[in-house]
Amino acid sequence: MSDNRSDIQVGSRHCLCCYTAIPDSTTKVAPAEPIFRNQKFCTCLPSTITPAQMYFEEIFQQDYERKMQMKRYADDRYMKTSDIQVGDLVLMKLEQPNKPTPPYEDGGAKVQVTGYRSQ
Numbered sequence: 011m012s013d014n015r016s017d018i019q020v021g022s023r024h025c026l027c028c029y030t031a032i033p034d035s036t037t038k039v040a041p042a043e044p045i046f047r048n049q050k051f052c053t054c055l056p057s058t059i060t061p062a063q064m065y066f067e068e069i070f071q072q073d074y075e076r077k078m079q080m081k082r083y084a085d086d087r088y089m090k091t092s093d094i095q096v097g098d099l100v101l102m103k104l105e106q107p108n109k110p111t112p113p114y115e116d117g118g119a120k121v122q123v124t125g126y127r128s129q
Contacts, residue, residue: 036076037069044069096121 030042044066094100099118106113 037073039069094121096123 031040033040098121100121101114102119103114104111
């Protein structure tokens with residue numbers, strides 16, 4: 011019974027070491043390398059990426075650029091422009107206190123320009 015438990019612990023430790031030693035696709039650096047700079051990690055798993063020595067700022071900058079690239083892709087793919095203009099009639103959604111209450115205002119409302127929100 012104890013041999014089985016030790017096999018599981020050894021296997022999970024080996025899996026964790028392999029995970030922390032494999033370079034990330036975004037930063038091109040293994041998660042363990044910025045933490046343990048003086049140590050080189052080797053695994054039995056094949057790796058085609060040879061990470062370069064990087065500083066924390068470079069890693070974070072590369073990660074930020076990759077996230078912004080993914081955001082631009084999602085914005086281009088899923089965001090749509092609106093054809094609503096000033097003076098158009100639109101429906102205003104109301105909070106429904108109960109089921110029989112209609113979800114929208116009767117007659118709608120006109121779009122007005124009152125100012126821009128600062129974000």
